[in-house]
Amino acid sequence: MPHPPETTARAAWMGQLARAKPDRLRALFPDLPPHEVLRPAEIGTVMVQGRAGGTGAPFNLGEMTVTRCALRLTTGELGYGHVQGRDKDHATRAAILDALLQTDQFSALQAAVLAPLAAEEAAARATRAARAAATKVEFFTLVRGEDQ
């Protein structure tokens, strides 16, 4: 089922905030505005599922640690954070940014927080992909006598 564009955008920034390194997110967005905590940051797990043969029936592969948090800004926007790992500050910061990105601060925060995170992530992925590409085998075939 396709989602409306605002949902897609929100899912994208929530993913970006979840994948961010906690220290980096803190450096990019150090001060937290006043907010009301609806669900205090809580550490738990999510069962990661795979599929038999990569595409078949689902199975339970194992869990991963996740921290989640829900809060409300004084202006009323709800923010949710679901981040990998056990860093409550990371989940809280992600939830606050999720709420703020729904306000007129979107463009400013997009430039100050999301864009640097996306650029750094893309650079890290490109570096890793390039290192992998350097280990790609370039086969060459020797001509055998009877083929000449």
Next chain:
Amino acid sequence: MYVAVKGGERAIDAAHAWLAEERRGDRGLAALSVAQIRAQLTLAVNRVMAEGSLYDPDLAALAIKQARGDLIEAVFLIRAYRTTLPRFGASIPVDTARMAVIRRVSATFKDLPGGQILGPTFDYTHRLLNFALMAEGDSPLGQAEQERPSQTPPAHIPHVMEFLNRDDLIETEASSDASPPDLTRAPMELPATRALRLQALARADEGFVLSIAYSTQRGYGRTHAFVGELRIGMVAVQMHIPELGFAIDIGEVELTECETVNQFQGSKTIPPQFTRGYGLVFGQSERKAISMSLCDRALRWRELGEDNIGAPAQDEEFVLMHADNVQATGFLEHIKLPHYVDFQSELELIRRLRSEAIAAREAAE
């Protein structure tokens, strides 16, 4: 009979204090940090995450440090910690076709789209001790770090199996959205579904799975496996968030995936085609992933209509009930703990039997 069961407290305290000192080792050497273990003993960390069945590199590194490098003890620590955490739910099944591949090899096709990518592998090393690592100081940066190739690999590297699938040369995996059974929530019931077997194998002891897989190669339930594809890389984990009504990325995990191509004779209803075995493991663990796919395939004998030749690898109960190293260690090592009362009764029984036997023999003489 009364047996003293108290009085060990002071001895236990002293033993634990000594254990802490032994863990620290020579105080003349710098203490090993958890971050160093996580960053430099990554394959040990990967194994603890896979068998601990919890993806968290920091916790796995801590467990390795606390366990003095005993990986099964570390797995035990991770399993115990996991039970203290609430479960928020299950992810959407990961899409390994969208893996950011750092290693991808196929033993069945030389020239495949996307190519053979070796990645950071021990293969082709000479297994000679590198004494340079013993000397102090850092190793120089690798060649790839110094000279970046201009080519960038494709974002999406298709699975090798897709090529065989097009011609019906290999069985298709029936997709479904059935909720899989979870052996951490309900006791394992036999016969198990394939989903339950895959969960059990994914968290199974690497050594055990390796041995079972090896036994199939040597003829005990042979399935003629080729590695169709082995790939390692990061995969996004997505979860549906009920409050939001849509799915988001909650993080990413490194996975090793192995797909084997196996022989199949065909049946009355199915013309001969290749069959498949599957392995998926947390972290870089290709020995485990290959072993898992061989075990998975061997355990599928019933659904594929193959003969049960009585091989251990075909015995679901044998494989699944003995593959977990925490369960095995718990039951094995408990026999070293006090069994004074049990043994006392055994002692009295053997004394009585012996005296009766001796009396009977004397009466006969």
